[in-house]
Amino acid sequence: MKTRITEILGIEYPIIQGGMAWVATYQLAAAVSEAGGLGLIGAGGAPASFVREQIQKAKELTDKPFGVNIMLMNPEADEIAKVIVDEGVKVVTTGAGNPAKYMEMWKAAGVKVIPVVASVALAKLMERGGADAVVAEGTESGGHIGSTTTMALVPQVVDAVSIPVIAAGGIADGRGFAAAFMLGAEGVQLGTRFVVASESIVHEKYKAMLIKAKDIDSAVTGLSTGHPVRSIRNKMTKEYLKLEKEGADFMELEKMTLGSLRKAVVEGDVVNGTVMAGQIAGLVKKEQPCKEIIDEIMSEGMELLNKTF
Numbered sequence: 001m002k003t004r005i006t007e008i009l010g011i012e013y014p015i016i017q018g019g020m021a022w023v024a025t026y027q028l029a030a031a032v033s034e035a036g037g038l039g040l041i042g043a044g045g046a047p048a049s050f051v052r053e054q055i056q057k058a059k060e061l062t063d064k065p066f067g068v069n070i071m072l073m074n075p076e077a078d079e080i081a082k083v084i085v086d087e088g089v090k091v092v093t094t095g096a097g098n099p100a101k102y103m104e105m106w107k108a109a110g111v112k113v114i115p116v117v118a119s120v121a122l123a124k125l126m127e128r129g130g131a132d133a134v135v136a137e138g139t140e141s142g143g144h145i146g147s148t149t150t151m152a153l154v155p156q157v158v159d160a161v162s163i164p165v166i167a168a169g170g171i172a173d174g175r176g177f178a179a180a181f182m183l184g185a186e187g188v189q190l191g192t193r194f195v196v197a198s199e200s201i202v203h204e205k206y207k208a209m210l211i212k213a214k215d216i217d218s219a220v221t222g223l224s225t226g227h228p229v230r231s232i233r234n235k236m237t238k239e240y241l242k243l244e245k246e247g248a249d250f251m252e253l254e255k256m257t258l259g260s261l262r263k264a265v266v267e268g269d270v271v272n273g274t275v276m277a278g279q280i281a282g283l284v285k286k287e288q289p290c291k292e293i294i295d296e297i298m299s300e301g302m303e304l305l306n307k308t309f
């Protein structure tokens with residue numbers, strides 16, 4: 001399958017693995033790239049030195065292109081932006097902000113730049129700034145989210161820009177893949193499905209919680225702070241939402257979430273930690289290798305796209 005995304009990125013299948021903080025390590029990124037998709041290392045809140053090591057380790061595991069996702073609220077975002085150029089990373093995606101100030105440096109170094117956007121306005125701004133593509137991410141996603149659904153967002157972004165659009169949010173199988181293409185997307189980005197991949201280093205209790213999760217098991221915290229985050233409902237989200245309802249101040253709420261994703265991913269504390277996941281978690285049924293996930297999505301997706309009614 002050929003789309004502008006496979007061409008620009010030099011990959012076999014238009015499937016991108018989300019750059020999830022703590023989850024998207026070099027092991028996962030390399031496995032997805034080896035399987036013909038685009039793997040991403042998620043910089044999350046990590047220091048630049050850690051991101052550099054991750055990039056170097058990924059290079060040892062694969063000769064295929066992979067990328068790095070920069071979470072723009074990271075205090076070391078400026079340094080990480082430079083590490084990407086230094087290490088010759090081919091693709092960068094950005095989340096949770098506007099990457100305009102790095103665009104010139106990345107473009108000059110030949111890095112493909114793909115900002116994640118949750119609105120038409122930001123998509124247009126990114127296109128004007130020189131982005132090679134955008135990920136239009138709906139509110140069904142896990143982690144930091146916008147408010148528009150994938151179904152509504154993707155076709156509106158497709159109509160508003162001429163660069164290719166990658167759909168994200170609520171996609172986990174061949175049906176979601178086919179639906180995204182029907183909306184005009186030329187690629188898809190999946191997060192939740194790859195969290196439970198065999199190559200994903202997240203704690204087994206985190207994987208088990210996603211595999212058990214149903215359609216309505218996620219909650220959105222942080223609406224009052226302007227940084228909404230979707231995760232699986234647990235003691236942590238209950239307490240956070242209670243404090244939010246009581247009108248707790250920003251610093252008090254922030255203190256609660258500090259280190260909470262690490263707690264769930266690394267320590268397996270899925271009670272007091274933050275178990276970020278998308279609304280599609282109910283569709284994620286088992287742990288499998290990245291190659292199997294990608295092959296399954298491609299065969300099911302292509303069959304649907306070729307079907308005539």
Ligand code: TUI
Binds near residue numbers: 021071094144
């Ligand atoms: O970034 C994400 N998802 C994330 S980041 C993350 S790390 C984190 N941990 C705890 C609290 C907060 C974050 C976990 N998941 N997705 C991409 C995305 N970006 N979704 C929405 C946006 C976005 C939101 C606002 C992009 C831009 C924006 O504002 C633009 C501006 O002009 O500032």
